Amino acid sequence: MSAAKTEAFVLxxxxxxxxSLLAHFYTKDFGKIHGIIKGVRDARYRYGSTLEPFSLNEILFYRRRRGADLHQVTQVEVINNFQEVREDLEALAYASYFVDLINHIVEIEEPSTGLFGLLKDAMQFLATKASPRRSARIFEVKLFEMLGLMPEIRACVICQDLGPSPAYFQVGMGGILCQNCQGRSAAGDGQTTGIFLSRGAIQFLEHVRRSSMKELLNVKVSQEVGEELEKILRRFADFHLPRKLHSVTFLEKMGYIAR
Ligand SMILES: [Zn+2]
Known part of the structure; x- marks a missing residue:
């Protein structure tokens, strides 16, 4: 076993x-790891952190063999508890969604400083009162992109026609279809029709893909486009998840996203 120190978000x-506590962390240097913190519930005062979800900490842990059980975490020191986010119920609900999504969609112990930076930026967005919904759309697009899951939005996935208009998003096919192909696939195999995706929504997705997080802090999006994006990105995320996330059920219950 060797000791390692890294920055870690509590998932x-x-x-x-x-x-004791078991914790899932998303760390800067090791990706998602599972850790055990012994005696922490008796002695929380010993730590500068209560290990709350989405808090950012510096942790010291003893690494086991790759893939083996749990790593033993012996020190936890809070770097940022994101108190501003905890004081705003909508922001808190979205922060919970971000860590829930990472916890369920990311493979264990696959380091990605890009993904760590994305989560950090997304939390900063929420902390600086950026719209939680817009932050969530940006987070989803960037996350899918980093994981190689981003749907095809430039061309019809069947006939490769570039920039089809209108375009229909087919979750199971991983991208958009032109009107012709949409008509044929819906009639042919009885598949459900795709979701209409406007030019504005596609432009927003492309803009998010090529821009840095810093450039996106003040990006604007109309309400209709925002709703379209929420529908397709949420459905696309669900398609890649084994079950419905608790954080999503909560977002729906609070009316922060459409059911
Ligand atoms: Zn087509």
Whole structure:
């Protein structure tokens, strides 16, 4: 076992036995890791952190063999608890969604400083009162892009026709269809029709793909386009998840996203 120190977002914690905690972290240097923190529930005062979800900490842990059980975390020191985010229920609900999504969609122990930076930027967006919904759309697009899951939005996935208009998004086919192909696929195999995707929505997706997070802080989007994007990106995320996320159920319950 070797010791390692890294920055880590708390994704999720579980009580373990009498006094310990199991935690899923997304770390800067090791990707997603699972750790056990012994005795923490008895002695929270020893730590500068209560290990709350989406808090950013510096952790010291003893690494086990790759893929083996749990790493033992012996020090946790809070860097940023994102208090501003915790004081705003909508921002808090979206921050919970970000870490929930990473916890369920990202493979264990695959380091990506890009993904770590994305989560950090997205949390900063929420902390600086950027629109949580818009932050979520940007987060989803960038996350899919980094994981190689981004749907095809430039050309019809069947006939390769560039920039089709109108375009229909087919979740299971991983991208957009032109009107012709949409008509044929809907009639041919009885598939459900794709979701109409406006030119504005496609332009927003392309803009997000090629811009840095810093450039996107003040990007504007109309309400209709925002709703379209929410529908397709949420549906696309669900398609890649084993089950519905609790954070999504909460967002729906609070009316922060459409059911
Ligand atoms: Zn086509």
């Amino acid at each position: 999720k914690t579980y009580d373990y036995r009498d006094t």
